Structures are given as C-alpha cells and as structure tokens.
Amino acid sequence: MRQEGLMLRVFMVDLSYFFRTKWLVFTLIALNLSDMFVTGLVYSRMMSFEYFRFFVPGVVVAGMFAAALDVGRRVYLGLTQGVTQYYLSLPIDLDAIVLAHILSAGVGGMIYGGVLLAVAMAAVPGLASPSTLVIVPFMFLLSMGLSGIAAVLNLFSGGGDRYWVFAEGMQVAMLGLSTVFYPEQAMQAYLPAFAVEAVTLNPLSQVAGALRGVSPAGFGASSLALMALTSLLLLAVGFVSYRHVFLKVRLLGKVQ
C-alpha cells in the first residue's frame, strides 16, 4: 500500500482524537465564545465597540492556537500510552507518521478556528465579507506551523508530565507577547524593545493583524505572505522536532 494512503489513515485517527475529546472541545468553545460574548455584552458600557472589533479576531486566533497545539497533547498521550511504539511497528515510514500529525494539527486548527471565524463574521460587521474566507487556508498553514511549537515542547518535556507545564507556559507567553488581546501601541508603551520585536514576529500577531486589517477587497498580500513564510518556518522546525522525538523512541524505547 502506498505511504500516502497509510499517512492519511494515521492522520484520520489523530484528528478524530481531537474531536472525540468532546468535553475538551466543549470547554475550549465555551471559553472562546464566552470571551467573545462576555466582552461584547457585559462590558459594552465600559468599552467601545472598537475594542470588541479588535478583540474578536484575537479570540479566533486564540482558539485556532489552542486547537493546533492540541496535537502536542495527543503525541504526549501517544508516548505515554505506547501508541507511538505501535505506530513505529506498522509498515509506515517515519516521515509519514510525522506528516500525519502535522497535517491533523493543521486541519484541527483550521476547522476549530474556522468555526470561531464564522461566529466572528456574524458578530463583527467588518468581517462579514466573503473575502474574509481567504484567510482559512492560511489558518490551515499556520496551524500546521504552530504544531511545530507543540513538537518542540514534546521534545524538551521528554514525554513526561512536564509537557503540561511547558504547554501552559508556552500558551501564556505566546498569547501574552502578541497583539491578540492588546494593541501594538500598548505593547510599545510597556515592554522593552526586544519584547516588542518578539510581539511583531509572533505568528499569532500576524494572523490577528491580518484579520483586523481585512477589507471588502480582501487581505494585504504582504501580511498573507509573511504569515505563510512564518508558518513554513515553524512547520520545518516541527517536522525536525517530531522526527527527533520518534527516532528517540526507536533508539531508547521511550523519549527520556
């Protein structure tokens, strides 16, 4: 059987894991939507609509980020429950296993972020344009890239419980040092120059910025190109990291 077909089967299993953890998905949706609506409704008297317009794309990005990063949790479970060794015993190439995980992170992030985007398009008039949908394939690409961050976490946590600590820390750092919830001007006012540089380079800032900058004519080509470039870079890091994790399992029988 061809390796592409086998990769597709591993991809399907991995993706189904995300959607089978229904309480996790439910909690994520509840958190993301409550962020969106609570900000919009409860605090409407304290904040302007402009902030709501700013905030909602941020929630879409945060949701997509969480969904894309979930592949790290699934790989962590695979490592601790022996599923990774099972994959390694099957007639599938190591690279195909790695690609299957990355692909499922991309599709998971795109589906999840896409659903939030649909809600956002209904809630924010400026987003309610068909041209907004142009970003969906870029969300797929970026989600695959973000799985690279999860891969690095898997690599350095050694498959142990430290993964959760690292993942939480990474989420806080990535969301905190971005323009997902705070405008760049606020960052410039409070953070040192190197941190502001990190905020600008942060892929989450890029996608949030692109969503906020969308007009009926569509997205700026340069912002999409930058997002694609960053995604491909992260994707390469992710590919190498996951490859390293699985090779380590083949060498040591475990990650550590």
Next chain:
Amino acid sequence: MEYAVESIDLSKAYGSNVALDGLNLKVREGEIIVLLGPNGSGKTTFLQLISTVLKPSGGTAIVMGHDIVGEPLKVRQVATISFQDPRGFWRHKPSHILSFHASMYGVPGQNRRELVERTLKEFDLWDSREKKFMHLSGGQAKRLEVAKLFVHRPRLAIFDEPTTMVDLDGKRTIWDKIKQLREEGSTVIVATNEVREAEYLADRITIFAKGREVVTDSLSNLKDSVRGGDVVDIEFAQPVTRAMVDELSSVRGTAKVSLVAEGRLRVQVNRSEDWLPEVTRRVYSMGVKLSSIKVTEPSLDDVFMQYTGGGGP
C-alpha cells in the same frame, strides 16, 4: 536452509545497561519458537529489535530476507508484533482499532468489516465491541492486542507474552489460534514466562538469560539434556543388596542411586530410554525379580534451572 529470522551479533544497550549481548539466533520458517527466560533476560528487546520498533546498538538481523537496519519498512511489511502491554487508541472501540490495523496492512475495505466481526467473535470480544479501549478489562485489552495479528496474518507473527492477564479459557483460545496461524503458513515467535505456554506451543524453545541465548532445541531434546533428569523408581520382589546397587551404579547414564525403602531404589539417569533396557538385562542376569518400574521425565522447570542456574522463568 532459509531462515525466517537470523540475528547476527545483535546487541542492544541503554547506556551501560546491556539488554541484549551479541545474539546469534536462527528461527526456521514455519515453526513456532518460544523464547523462555526470566524478567530482564532480553526477550522483549529481541522481539522489538526484529520488528524494528527498536534500533540495535550493534549487529543486525535478517527477517524474511530483509535487513532490520537497512530495510526496516520492508521488515514491517512482513513481520508484526503483538506487544506485551496492549497498545490501543484509548477513545476508540475494538472494532475501529482492528479495522485501522487491517487497513494499515492493505486489507481491502469490503473484507474488513466481516473480518473484524469474525475476529472479535473468535477472541470473545464481540460483547465488548461498543466499549472504548480505555474501558476494557486487562484481559479484554490483551485479547484485542493479540487479535490484531489475526486480521492480516503476517508471514512472521511475533507475540510478547500473549496470555498475561488472560483467563484460562482465553489462554487456550489464544494458544489454539497461534497454532492455527502456524498451520496456515506463518512463522511464529512467542516470548513467555509461562512454562505451560512454552510446552503447549513450542516446536523449539530458546532459553534466554542475561541478554544471551543459553540454549535452543526441541522440548524433548532439552529434557533429555538434563543430567540425571529422568527419575526411575524401581521396586524389587526382594530386599535390595549392596551388589544390586553397585551393578545399577555401573550402568552408563546413571547419575545417582538412592535407597528409598527395603525393596525400592530411586535412580536418576540421563536418558531413561537408553538406560532401562541395559538395567533390565543386568537385573535378569543377576536372577533378581522386578515388581514395578516407574519413569518420571524432568519438567521444563528442571531444564530451565539447569541452563540458567535458577532464577525461575
């Protein structure tokens, strides 16, 4: 002769801990070979190396004509391992797990459903088909792990302790299915701690100790190789005399002669089938009458003790 598996100085070390130490083992095509050894003797490491789950530190093995180092993908296409600890997708049902496994080995979709249903029934998992893997009992999960190999029937089937956690009925079912697999043309390697399992399944037995192969042979040859392993109880129609003891002691193959009662001797011999005709001839020529002879063969435990110096399988 073509071998299904031929390991050449195969080694695996984790830092300073040597799990497998230059193993040279040949598995014949179409046989069931059982690896018997204490915990930590290297059985599981060997199985994971020849199924390419692990990478060797030194040496190699040829599995069905393919090198485990140079052609791991080709090896995995012909050899499949059933792990010691069940490996399954925690949130999936047994039917999905078997179906996925079959699909990875190219079993066509139209046959898969029927095959999976039949396998679930054969392994007594049909009633648990709606349970998620994480809700299966230890025995059920283990049966599912073993059942995976029966949905695609690999040329080389590797079982690591296939009946741990499984009840007596389940054990017998698994053993019969493994024998059936061999009859249908597969070569089978089984690692176990259970002497009874080895006795039931093995065409040949390899005893492992401390990462090395100690001996490989058929069960009967291994039993014969135990020095003084056959125990012969002889009852005479008259009291035993010193001359009778001396005569029996001088027969080739006698290891030890003990007086059990006035007219009874217990003799430990190497091979009772060679020893008995000579003894009956000599006793007859001495004019002594025999009342009864009882022969007890050594157990596989005795074999194991002789070759490993204890420790127990």
